[in-house]
Amino acid sequence: MPNRCTARSNCVVPAEEHWLLDWSPPELASLTIRGKLEWDRGIDDLQLTAGYVLVEGKGILEIGTESQPMSNLATINLTDAQASPHPTLGSRFLAGQDKAQILMHGRPLGTWTLLARDVAQGESEIELKEDPRALSWRIGDVIGIATTNRGRT
Known part of the structure; x- marks a missing residue:
């Protein structure tokens, strides 16, 4: 995940971009995923903290796959990060809309x-x-x- 997502910012993964979450970024006001955000399966105890996480359009949030499940600790914290509320979903949520995919596969x-x-x-x-x-x-x-x-x- 690039360092351009700064503390308390409204961070956006643009369509057609593929970001790897390989560090725990500072608390974000919001994270909108229009491209792909893939959680690094090789790093333990990564944390993503935001007021909300929205996967939209053809966006993908991937934490492990069926053939390569996440075996490390992965945490998403939803906080009161002072994000402007989403017009239909509110202010604290993890959600996908349109043709978005939220894929989470953990260890058996x-x-x-x-x-x-x-x-x-x-x-x-x-x-x-x-x-x-x-x-x-x-x-x-x-x-x-x-x-x-x-x-x-």
Whole structure:
């Protein structure tokens, strides 16, 4: 993504241009994509912060593809960046209109597994039936553990 998108600006990816987001730009008032904005899959923890992100016309926002999914952390923050509201969509949104495409493909992720043994309340370690790496879980992921004894503790 070129450095011409400065803090609190209304940044536009022109039609027929292909930008690679390979750094976290400063907070933008808005980002309008008429060409293509491709998220760099090789960089972890990239962040895009704007009042709104609009993909319009034949624009494309691509974060990973089906054959090459995004495996790194990618964050879009929508803020009160003092952008002038869009006439029909408002002031905080990620949207596509006309023939625009918003393509997001993340790493395949196992969404659940079973515990390998019972866990008592207050324990700080669990043992899973499956290897967390096989589920594509990473350090820092948030999990939830539900009771299986129908409310009896």
